[in-house]
Amino acid sequence: MKSNEYPPGPRSTLKRLPERGRYDRSTVHAILDEGLVGHIGFAVKGQPFVIPTAYVRIDETLYLHGSPASRMLKELRKGVPVCVTVTHLDGIVLARSAFHHSMNFRSVVIFGTARSVDDLDEKKRVLDALVEHVAAGRSSDARPGNPEELAFTRILAVPIEEASAKVRSGPPIDDEADLMHPAWAGVVPLRLQAGQPIPDERHPPTQEAPAYVTGYRRGAAPPPE
Numbered sequence: 230m231k232s233n234e235y236p237p238g239p240r241s242t243l244k245r246l247p248e249r250g251r252y253d254r255s256t257v258h259a260i261l262d263e264g265l266v267g268h269i270g271f272a273v274k275g276q277p278f279v280i281p282t283a284y285v286r287i288d289e290t291l292y293l294h295g296s297p298a299s300r301m302l303k304e305l306r307k308g309v310p311v312c313v314t315v316t317h318l319d320g321i322v323l324a325r326s327a328f329h330h331s332m333n334f335r336s337v338v339i340f341g342t343a344r345s346v347d348d349l350d351e352k353k354r355v356l357d358a359l360v361e362h363v364a365a366g367r368s369s370d371a372r373p374g375n376p377e378e379l380a381f382t383r384i385l386a387v388p389i390e391e392a393s394a395k396v397r398s399g400p401p402i403d404d405e406a407d408l409m410h411p412a413w414a415g416v417v418p419l420r421l422q423a424g425q426p427i428p429d430e431r432h433p434p435t436q437e438a439p440a441y442v443t444g445y446r447r448g449a450a451p452p453p454e
Contacts, residue, residue, distance in 0.1 A: 241391040263448030285362040298391040305343040324401035325410040346384035366441035421453035
C-alpha cells in the first residue's frame, strides 16, 4: 500500500525551520494543483538553469510541455536530474522589527528524472489535462490539437521521486522586547485573483463567456492567519 507521505530523502529533507515541513501527499498535491507555473531547475555542463513553465500533475507524475526546440526539454529528455518548485505567496508579514519581517507562503520542491512521452494517446491525454488544469471545462470547448500540432509539441513526464512542502502561516513572531514598539504589525493577505474577462475583438464570440471564464479562480482560500 502506498504511504500517505513521501519518505524524506537527502535532497528533500528540510534543514532550515524543519517544523514548517510537510511531506504528506495531500499537501504536496494541493499546492501543485493550485499552481500554474513551475520553475524547472537543471544543470548543463556545470551551468545551472531555472526555467518557468506550465505543468500539470497526474497522479504521481508531473508533466511539462513545450517546443521540440526548447533547450530545457532537449536536456531533460536525456535523463538528467531535475528539480521543480512551485510557490504560492499568501501574505506579507510585517513585524515590529525589520529582522522578523517575513512572508506567508506554501511551496513544494520535487525531485525526479524526466522521460519523453512519445505515445500519441498519452500525449493527447496529458495535453487535455493541462488545458483543464489551467481552466477547468475548457478542453471540451477548444479545438483539439491536430497531428501537426501534436508533432510540434514535446511532452516530458517527471515521476515524483522525492517531494517536500514548506508552509508558513500566521502572524509575525516578534521578540518579547519589541512588543511595545509603536510600529504597526500584522499580515497583509495576498491572493491571485482574476479580473474582468476581455473578449477577443478580432472575431466576436457568438455566445456569452462561459462560467469557467466569468467565475475563474485558483484553488481554495489560503490558510487562516
